[in-house]
Amino acid sequence: MSTAKSEKSAPVTRQTRQRAAIVRGLSAAGGFRSAQALHGELRARGDGIGLATVYRVLQRLAEEGVVDRVRAAGGETAYRLCGADGHHHHLTCRMCGLAVDVTGSGVEAWAAATAREHGFAEADHTVEITGLCPRCAGR
Amino acid sequence: MSTAKSEKSAPVTRQTRQRAAIVRGLSAAGGFRSAQALHGELRARGDGIGLATVYRVLQRLAEEGVVDRVRAAGGETAYRLCGADGHHHHLTCRMCGLAVDVTGSGVEAWAAATAREHGFAEADHTVEITGLCPRCAGR
DNA sequence: ACTCTTCATGGGAATGATTCTCACTTAGGT
């Protein structure tokens, strides 16, 4: 039976026009965009693309670590190109949506230690700080 | 015209059978429950109550600080009676849903400092640690 | 205790985001 394929096949991830458009779109946006918003912007720009595809690609990009995912208040999920710099958290303005990346060496350690302390394995964590950015706070 | 009412009316929050049932239900549950799940449990128990009411009451309880809110993976929102002990975070098992309260003096400070550092005001934060609880990890 | 005003309730429709289905297209290896 099996010749060289052995057990698992490589997850190839093809380079398609749509996938490229989505990454370009996110790049141009520069910040968070919901799947629906991104879809609208791409269409407006003339890139023919289906909503289902936007969801699919965005989800995969998230799995691949190419984009960040945050759950917005209205139940929507928003995505943003992640600067390939691995793990970090967000400081978001609850008024205008401005988001700043922050890293917290201490938090990482605390989260890991807390999990271990309670016997939890494969710990992961999310941290979101919200507040009013300088501009919004000043008004 | 206006006599003694002056400007703002007191936010009365009436004590209703339904509201009581919801709090009792959450109390009996002991952990997180989605609005839908709670509604199902209450109905099964014989407490006649509408889904819309469950959502409404749960939302208000959250505003009042009586319950915790976490956004589950499937886009659902889950609620849990909060022991009136103010601020804390959660360590959740991503397999069985077991949730443990944890407090992190260090995290609080870090979050506040980070926000201040970037000029953000009125900072708030959420921290969720997920992993596999001892039992699930052991299987 | 009786009444009146206002807030709460609930059933079902409406909304909105996300996922599914499935026939058709295409990237990439040979």
Place this chain on the structure above:
DNA sequence: ACCTAAGTGAGAATCATTCCCATGAAGAGT
């Protein structure tokens, strides 16, 4: 150029949550 598995897209299907609005009841005043 050819084959085949992966990707795509339109619309239907799902699902959680909110809206609408007539009816019910809590609590203040008398």
